[in-house]
Structures are given as C-alpha cells and as structure tokens.
Amino acid sequence: MQYFLQNLVNGLQWGSFYALVAIGYSMVYGILMLFNFAHGDIFMVGAYIGFFTATGLVALAAVGNIILPSWVIITLTMLIAMFLNAFVGMAVERIGYRPLRDAPRASAAITGLMIGIILETGNLALLGASRRAFPPLIKPVTYNISGVFITNQKILIIVVALSLTFMLHLFIRHTKWGMAMRAMAYDFVITPLMGVPLNTIIALTFAIGSALAAAAGVLFGIAYPVLGPYMGIIIGWKAFVAAILGGRGSILGSAAAGFLLGFIEIFVVMIFPSTMRDFIAYSIILLILTFLPNGFFGEPYSARLRL
Amino acid sequence: MKATGSLPAGRSKFKIYRDKLLAPYIQVPVLGWLAGLLISTLLETFIGPYLAMVLGMSDVPALFGFTVVLKQPVLIPGVIIYLLIIYVLPIAIGARLTKSLANYIAGKLQQYPFWISAVIHIVLLYVVINTWAVMNDYRVLLAKLIMIAVIVTLSLNVINGYMGEFSCSHPGFIALGAYTASIITVLFFVNDSVLGAALLPPVLAPFLFPVALILGGLMASLFSLLVAVPAFNTRGDYLAIISLAFTFIIKSLLENLQIFGGARGFMNQPNLATLPVVFLWTVLAVWIINNFVRSTLGKALNAVRDNETAANAMTVDTKKTKMTAFMFAAFWAGIAGGLFAHVMRYVNPGSFGIKKLAEVLAMVYFGGLNSVIGSIVGAVGFNLLSEMLRPLEIFKWIIIPLLLILVMIFRPTGLIAFKDFDPKKLLRAKNKKEEDK
Numbered sequence: 001m002q003y004f005l006q007n008l009v010n011g012l013q014w015g016s017f018y019a020l021v022a023i024g025y026s027m028v029y030g031i032l033m034l035f036n037f038a039h040g041d042i043f044m045v046g047a048y049i050g051f052f053t054a055t056g057l058v059a060l061a062a063v064g065n066i067i068l069p070s071w072v073i074i075t076l077t078m079l080i081a082m083f084l085n086a087f088v089g090m091a092v093e094r095i096g097y098r099p100l101r102d103a104p105r106a107s108a109a110i111t112g113l114m115i116g117i118i119l120e121t122g123n124l125a126l127l128g129a130s131r132r133a134f135p136p137l138i139k140p141v142t143y144n145i146s147g148v149f150i151t152n153q154k155i156l157i158i159v160v161a162l163s164l165t166f167m168l169h170l171f172i173r174h175t176k177w178g179m180a181m182r183a184m185a186y187d188f189v190i191t192p193l194m195g196v197p198l199n200t201i202i203a204l205t206f207a208i209g210s211a212l213a214a215a216a217g218v219l220f221g222i223a224y225p226v227l228g229p230y231m232g233i234i235i236g237w238k239a240f241v242a243a244i245l246g247g248r249g250s251i252l253g254s255a256a257a258g259f260l261l262g263f264i265e266i267f268v269v270m271i272f273p274s275t276m277r278d279f280i281a282y283s284i285i286l287l288i289l290t291f292l293p294n295g296f297f298g299e300p301y302s303a304r305l306r307l
Numbered sequence: 308m309k310a311t312g313s314l315p316a317g318r319s320k321f322k323i324y325r326d327k328l329l330a331p332y333i334q335v336p337v338l339g340w341l342a343g344l345l346i347s348t349l350l351e352t353f354i355g356p357y358l359a360m361v362l363g364m365s366d367v368p369a370l371f372g373f374t375v376v377l378k379q380p381v382l383i384p385g386v387i388i389y390l391l392i393i394y395v396l397p398i399a400i401g402a403r404l405t406k407s408l409a410n411y412i413a414g415k416l417q418q419y420p421f422w423i424s425a426v427i428h429i430v431l432l433y434v435v436i437n438t439w440a441v442m443n444d445y446r447v448l449l450a451k452l453i454m455i456a457v458i459v460t461l462s463l464n465v466i467n468g469y470m471g472e473f474s475c476s477h478p479g480f481i482a483l484g485a486y487t488a489s490i491i492t493v494l495f496f497v498n499d500s501v502l503g504a505a506l507l508p509p510v511l512a513p514f515l516f517p518v519a520l521i522l523g524g525l526m527a528s529l530f531s532l533l534v535a536v537p538a539f540n541t542r543g544d545y546l547a548i549i550s551l552a553f554t555f556i557i558k559s560l561l562e563n564l565q566i567f568g569g570a571r572g573f574m575n576q577p578n579l580a581t582l583p584v585v586f587l588w589t590v591l592a593v594w595i596i597n598n599f600v601r602s603t604l605g606k607a608l609n610a611v612r613d614n615e616t617a618a619n620a621m622t623v624d625t626k627k628t629k630m631t632a633f634m635f636a637a638f639w640a641g642i643a644g645g646l647f648a649h650v651m652r653y654v655n656p657g658s659f660g661i662k663k664l665a666e667v668l669a670m671v672y673f674g675g676l677n678s679v680i681g682s683i684v685g686a687v688g689f690n691l692l693s694e695m696l697r698p699l700e701i702f703k704w705i706i707i708p709l710l711l712i713l714v715m716i717f718r719p720t721g722l723i724a725f726k727d728f729d730p731k732k733l734l735r736a737k738n739k740k741e742e743d744k
Contacts, residue, residue, distance in 0.1 A: 035473075035547065096712065103719030106473050110672045111715045113665050114708035121704040233661060237551070244548040275570075279559035282552040289552075290537035293545055 002147035007266050013154045013223065015262020016161035019255040020216035021239035023168065024089075024209025026246060026254035030185040031205050034105045037112035038092050039213060040236010041119040045088050046214025047134075047221050047231065048123065050081035054135050054221075070138045074156075077137070078218050082211035089210025090203045098199070116232070123229040131228045134221035157219045164215055165255045168208065172251055181205060241285060245295050253297030261285075334737045335402045339409035341431045343401030348438040351393045355442070362389055369445050373695035413736035424734050433586050440582060447582055449694060451650045454589040455643050456686040460670040461596045461679060462639035467668075468676035468724075469600050470632050471612030476534050476550030477640050477667050479557035482659035483530055484523035484641025485648035486561060489576045491519040492649070496577050501566055509577070516579045520588070520645040527641025528634040530557070535633045539626055554664060561656035572655025573648075580649035588646060592639055597679045597728050599635060608632050609677070669711055675721030679728035685721065 021043050028036040054077045061068045096111040141152045172178035180201050183191045192198040220235070221227060242261045246254030261281065268280045289295070355367045362385035368375045371394070372386035416424040440446040459481065466474040494502045496512045507515070534553045538546040562570045599605055607628045610618035619625050648654045666689075674685015692710075696703040714722065 033544075035544075099716045100719055103715070104676075106467060106676075107672060107715045107719040109473065110668060111712045113668065114711045114715075117665065117708045118705055121701050121708075125701050125705070237555075237661060241548060241552060244545070275563050276559070278555050279563060282556045282559070286533075286537070286549060286552050286556065289545060289549055293537065293540060 003270075005148045007270050008263070009148060009150055009154060009158075011263035011266035012158050012259065013262070014266055015259035016157050017216045017220050017235055017258075018239045018242050018261050019165060019258030020161055020212045020219075021235055022243040022246065022254040022258040023165065023251055024213050025240050025243035026251060027181075027205050027209050029243065030250070031181060031188070031202060032097070032101075032108075033188070034097070034108045035112065035240065036092075036097075036206075036209070037109055037240075038096065038116040038119065039112075039209065040232035040239070041116040042085065042089055042092065042210050042232070043213040043217050043220075043236055043239075044123070044227075044229065044232030045119055045217075046081055046085040046210065047217030047227050048127075048132070049084050049088075049214060050077050050218035050221055051132055051134050051227055053077045053080045054137060054218075058135050074137050074218075074222075078160075078215055081214040081218050085214030085217075086207035086211045089206040089213075092210075093203055093206040098202075116236075120229050120232070127229070129229075131226050134225035134227060136225065137222060153222055157223055160215065160219060164212060165251070168212070169251050171208075177201075177204065241282075245285060245288065247295035247297035250295075250297040253295060257296060331403055331406065332399075334410065335406050336409050336413045336737045337428060337734055338413050338431070339402045339405050340398070341428065341435060342405040342409060343398040344435045345431065345438070346401040347394050347397035348435055350397050352438055352442065355393060358389060358392060362386075364389070367442055369443060370449075370691070370695050374698050377696070377698040410736045413734065416734075417736065421731055425730060428734055429590055433583065436586065437582060448650070449690070451580065451582060451585045451646075453687055453690045454585050455646050455650065456670060456690050457589055457683050458592040458639055458643040458646070459667055460674060460682040460686040461592060462636040462643065463667055463671050464674075464676065464678070464682045465596065465600065465608075465632055465636040465639075467671055468678065468682075469605060469608045469612065470629060472538075472629075473544065473547040474534075474550045474633075474636075475547055475664055475668075476531070476553045476637075478659040478661075478663040479550075479554040480527040480531060480637045480640035481644035481647065481663070482557050482561060482654075482656065483527040484520075484644030485654045485659075486523075486567065486573065486644075487526040487641070488519040488523035488645030489573055489648045489654060490567065491522060492516065492577050492579065493573075493575055497575050499575055512577055512579055513584075516584070516649075520642050523645040524638040524641035527644065528638040531634050531637035532630075535630050539629050539633075554659070554661075558656045558660055561659075568655070570656060572653055572657075574653040576649050576652045576654075578649070578652065580646050585646055585650065588642060592642065593679065593683070594730075596639065597730070600679065601727070601729075604628060604631065669707075672721050673711055673714055675718075675724035675726070677720075678724050678726040680726055681721055681723035684723055688722075 021039065024039050024042070025036060028034065028039070054073065057068070057073050057076060061073070092112075092115055096115045097108050100108040100111060138152060138156070143150050143152070172181060180191070180196045181204070183194070183196060184198075184201050216235075220231075238261060239258060242257040243254040245261070246252075246257035264281045264284055265277055268277050272280060351367065359365075359367045363382060364372075364375060364385060368386060368389065372382075372390060376383055376386050413424070416427065436450055440450040459477065463474070463477050466472055490502070492512065492515075493499050495507045495515065496505050496509050498504045530553075534546070534550050538549045561567070567573045600608070607618065607623045610621065610623055611625050611628055615625055670685045670689045671682065672685075673689050674683070675681025689707075693703065693707060696706060699706065718724070
C-alpha cells in the first residue's frame with residue numbers, strides 16, 4: 001500500500017509536466033484544429049529561459065550580497081520564464097502558422113515540425129552540446145507521512161501544476177477573453193465576424209500555452225536538473241498524445257490525460273522492466289483510443305475539412 | 308544584360324534571348340535528355356579525374372562540387388568550369404544534337420506496344436545512373452538511399468496526399484519491413500550466432516531476396532491493420548495520434564526484442580541490395596503506385612479525401628477504400644525498409660523514431676501532395692540537398708527547415724502538387740504538333 005501510494009505521488013509529479021505541456025497542445029488544437037508540433041521545443045526553450053533567469057538571479061543575489069529567500073527566486077524565475085516564453089510562442093505562431101492559416105492544415109503541421117527542429121538546432125549551435133545543470137533553488141526536505149516519502153519539490157511541482165491548470169480553467173470559463181476563445185473553438189469562421197479579434201485571440205492562445213510550457217520547463221528543471229537541447233522531444237510528443245487522449249480542446253481533459261499518462265508510465269515501471277515503459281504505455285493508449293475514439297472529454301468529430 | 312535588368316526594354320530583350328536559346332529544347336523528348344545525360348556521365352568517367360586534377364581538385368567532386376565548395380571556397384571557379392564542361396555543356400549540346408534522331412526513334416517506338424518503349428527508357432536511365440554512380444562508393448550508396456527514399460515518399464504520399472489523412476506511422480512500417488526481411492535473409496543465408504547456420508546455399512540468395520522483401524512488406528501491411536481498424540472507425544485526426552502511438556510501440560518493441568539485438572541493432576545482412584536490384588524495385592514501386600493512384604480506386608481515394616459523405620453517396624465504400632490504400636502504402640514502406648536494411652547491412656530501432664518521421668514528412672510535403680512526380684522530386688531533392696549541405700554540420704538543420712518553411716508558405720501543398728504522371732505522354736516524341744489532343 002505504501003509502495004502504491006509512493007508511486008501515486010511520483011506519478012502525480014511526472015504527470016504534472018505532461019499535463020502542463022498537453023494543455024498548450026490542446027488549446028491550439030481546439031481553436032486552430034492543428035497540431036503545434038513545435039510545442040515540445042517551446043517547452044525546451046522555456047526550460048532554458050528558466051535556467052538563465054535562475055542562474056542570473058542567484059548570481060545577482062551573490063554579487064549584491066542580498067539574501068533572497070528561495071521562494072522569491074522560484075516565483076521570479078517562473079514568472080519571467082512564463083512571460084518571455086509567451087513571446088516565443090507568439091513568434092512561432094507569427095512565423096510558422098499565420099501565413100498558412102488558409103493552407104491545408106498538414107502544411108502548417110510541417111512548418112511547426114520544422115520550427116521545432118530549428119529551435120533544437122539553434123540551441124545546439126548557440127549553447128553547444130554540453131548539458132546545463134539547473135541551479136538548485138530549494139533545499140530538498142523529505143517528509144515521511146506514514147511511510148510515504150514526499151519531498152518539498154514534489155509538493156511544489158504538483159501544487160503549481162494543479163493550480164495553474166485550475167486558474168486557466170477559470171480564465172477560460174469566466175472571463176471575456178476566455179469566452180472569445182471558446183467561441184473561436186466553436187466556430188472559427190463566424191466568430192471573427194462578431195467582432196472578436198482573430199489574430200489577437202490566436203496569439204493569446206499561443207502565449208498562454210507557451211507560458212504554461214515554460215512553467216513546466218522550470219518545474220522540470222527543479223526536479224531533474226539536467227537540461228539538453230533535445231529534452232523537448234520526449235516530453236513534447238508524449239504530451240501531444242495526452243492532449244488528444246483528453247479530448248479535443250478540453251483543458252481539464254488534457255490535463256487529466258497528462259496525469260493519467262504519468263501514472264501509467266510510473267506504474268508500468270513499477271511492475272515491468274523499465275525498457276517496456278513506452279511499449280506498454282502506448283499500447284494502453286491505443287486500446288483506450290480504440291474504444292473511446294474521441295478521448296475522455298472530447299466531442300465527436302464534427303469539424304469541417306480543411307485539407 | 309544585368310545592367311539593364313530593371314528596364315522593361317532590357318528585360319524583354321533578355322526574355323527574347325532566353326526564349327531563343329531555350330526554344331529548341333521544348334522539342335527534345337525524354338530519350339534525347341537521356342542521351343545527353345549518358346554523354347555527360349561517360350565524359351565524366353573518361354576525362355573527369357584528369358579535368359578535376361587540372362582544376363586543382365583532389366578527386367572528381369562527388370556531388371556536383373557543392374561539398375567541395377563549402378569546404379574550400381577557393382575552388383569555386385574550378386568547380387564551375389568543371390560543372391560546365393562535364394554536365395551543362397554535354398547535356399545541352401547532346402540533347403540538342405540528338406534531338407531529331409531521338410524524336411525519330413521515339414516516334415517509331417510509339418508504333419510498338421508501350422512496354423518496349425518503357426523498357427528502353429528504363430534501361431537507358433539505369434545505364435546513366437550506373438555510370439554516374441560507379442565513380443565512387445559514396446555515390447553508389449547515395450543513389451541507393453535516394454531510390455529507397457523515393458519508394459518511402461511515394462507510399463506516404465498515398466496516405467497523406469491522395470487520402471488526405473495525416474499518418475505518422477511510416478517509421479514503424481519501415482522498421483517492420485526492415486526487420487522481417489533481415490531476419491529471413493540472415494536465417495537462410497548467413498551463419499549467425501543467434502539464428503544459427505545458413506539453411507540454404509548463398510547462391511539462392513538473390514532469388515529469395517524478393518520473397519523476403521515481399522514478406523517484409525506483407526508484415527508491415529498486416530500491422531497496419533492495427534492502426535487502420537481503430538483509426539478509420541472515426542473520421543478525423545485520430546489517425547495522426549494512433550499512428551504516432553504505433554510508431555512508438557514498434558520502436559519500443561524492437562528495443563525489447565533482445566534476440567534481435569535489442570537497442571544495439573541487428574546486423575550481418577547479406578549484401579543483396581545492389582544498385583540494379585534497388586533500381587528495379589524503385590521502378591516497380593513507381594509504376595505500381597502510379598497505376599494505383601490513377602485507377603478507379605485511386606480516384607475513389609481522392610473522392611473520399613475531398614468529401615467523404617458525398618463519396619459515400621456516390622457508392623464509394625469509404626472504409627474499404629481507406630483500408631486498402633493504407634495497407635498498400637504500408638506494404639511499400641515495408642519493401643523500402645527491407646531494401647534499406649540490406650543497403651546499410653545494419654538496422655537499429657533508434658533510426659526509426661521521430662527523426663525518421665520528420666524526414667519522411669518533409670520529403671512528401673517538399674515535393675508535393677497528390678503527385679507521383681512531386682514525390683520523386685521531393686525525395687531526390689531533399690536527399691541531395693541534405694547531402695550537399697553536409698559540410699555545414701549542424702547549421703544544415705537550420706537551413707533545410709527554413710527552406711521547407713519557405714516552400715510551405717509560398718506553395719502550401721509542395722513544389723509539384725496535384726499533377727498527374729502519365730508515362731505515355733512523357734515518353735512521346737515531341738517534334739509533332741499535338742494533333743491527337
């Protein structure tokens with residue numbers, strides 16, 4: 001039982017990254033009906049921005065002889081990374097997707113894929129192949145709750161991921177901007193005619209998705225402090241699977257599917273050898289999609305064909 | 308000429324000059340171009356090495372001098388002269404001089420059954436490729452890989468172009484074909500530590516190689532049902548996700564099959580995929596896939612893509628059509644995989660992942676959707692480009708994606724999209740007015 005609970009906590013932590021990244025995929029897919037294949041690499045860029053911000057803040061504090069509490073550094077790092085990465089997402093949209101809005105969706109998917117490769121290679125060219133170590137921002141403290149070990153890092157990651165998801169949900173449900181996004185997801189053609197600024201809403205969608213990806217990147221850096229240019233591939237493609245598993249354009253659905261994917265992966269490793277992880281996890285996903293072709297929370301496919 | 312480039316008068320003068328220069332070439336049939344290419348490749352075989360030495364290069368530039376120039380920019384004039392003497396002038400002059408003869412032969416060939424003309428053209432094309440490639444091993448390998456890429460691109464174009472779905476499962480199909488064919492050939496013809504001694508004498512290998520390839524293709528097509536059955540129950544983007552999951556599953560499965568080397572890979576395939584073998588399979592693939600997409604089934608596939616409901620109303624069995632096309636494409640991907648395994652003589656699961664997927668998708672969308680010629684252009688162009696830019700190292704992977712983004716922005720469906728490929732029209736003599744139109 002303890003073992004099970006322990007893995008439940010690990011699964012929650014691992015699923016947090018998937019959930020935050022999957023939301024970005026899901027939002028873009030919900031509105032534009034296209035796969036933003038660059039999103040995994042936007043996550044990577046976010047992690048690197050977080051790395052530079054954190055390193056800079058730590059160095060600044062050391063130079064100025066100020067003792068910054070760790071929560072201040074973490075909050076600042078997170079906010080700055082989210083803010084800057086939002087612009088990265090908007091730039092990707094401006095370069096890769098806006099010129100192709102009337103083109104077949106698959107072409108836009110290809111530009112996304114190519115922008116992803118450019119981001120990876122650009123990182124490799126600028127920063128070299130060496131991996132970066134994320135600065136340790138919090139001193140790990142382990143709590144023992146009746147045999148289940150929980151570090152404060154895990155609590156931080158899970159709490160931040162859940163609260164960001166919940167905040168986004170509130171934003172989508174209860175603000176005017178959120179309403180515009182929902183309307184856009186409902187009908188991409190009529191809504192702009194009602195005076196909703198098309199380009200602004202789409203840019204906002206990309207900005208929010210990228211900001212969440214940056215948050216995931218910073219959290220990832222805190223939990224696994226090794227960053228590499230190709231780190232976005234593994235997390236990104238899996239989160240993409242989770243986004244579809246959750247259902248088209250459903251925020252809570254894709255977050256839930258992200259956590260589910262995390263659980264599946266952790267529990268597979270618990271029972272089987274770790275090399276079988278991908279095989280069993282994806283087989284389960286294939287089975288789920290066979291019986292629930294619209295994901296957990298998605299509506300039946302009804303969109304018009306754009307290819 | 309370049310000074311008057313901005314003036315309308317100068318430009319029209321230039322245009323007239325250009326038209327005058329190019330006018331005779333409109334009438335050159337494919338046979339004439341092949342003759343020109345043959346002359347140029349023969350010229351390179353005989354005087355290429357000496358010319359290269361005179362111009363200061365250590366050896367014949369392997370890929371039209373691009374790699375040489377990127378490494379040593381000093382050699383640019385030499386390379387240009389080399390290209391002019393070996394390629395441009397012989398092809399231009401050869402095609403021009405043999406024009407009337409080629410047209411005469413092509414006209415005569417039109418009176419015979421079409422296959423005679425087709426065989427003659429294919430043999431000539433093979434001779435050209437062979438004389439070009441045998442200059443060094445690098446070219447042979449490159450030619451083989453490009454031809455395999457042509458098969459892969461064509462087969463993916465059947466799904467992504469003609470059917471209009473977005474499939475990510477091709478790396479999985481290629482891997483299945485590669486492993487199946489390798490296991491069969493290694494089992495029968497190689498003394499392997501895992502699969503035991505060779506069961507048959509190696510003399511039989513070239514004859515049983517096609518069987519192994521076809522079994523690999525059938526394996527891929529069998530596994531494609533795993534994707535097709537759930538995906539085609541609903542319309543939409545679930546094919547993309549299911550096929551992606553499929554690719555990951557196959558890769559992970561192969562990594563866990565320790566008997567076939569696991570993640571380390573599987574090697575010792577016999578050297579069966581020689582240049583003529585790969586060439587023949589490529590010709591076969593182009594021919595069959597072209598016939599497939601021009602058949603009733605292919606047209607039904609287009610109908611399904613454009614409007615599934617309407618196609619259904621017009622008596623097209625949409626599900627069956629999609630399934631057939633998907634399995635057909637998987638079959639050819641499997642064949643390409645088998646060839647790939649025997650060209651490299653080593654396969655590992657790592658080479659059938661996301662990177663392969665990006666590469667294959669890039670080739671399809673670069674060349675053009677819904678077009679056989681586009682796929683050939685895409686595969687050849689992408690691979691040549693990728694090899695030519697190799698000296699740039701990692702910057703290659705910034706330039707190529709940028710180029711693809713530009714292609715996508717200015718031609719969203721690819722360079723040569725939605726073009727029919729009619730071999731009869733292509734191989735016709737060009738000197739007559741097209742009275743039969």
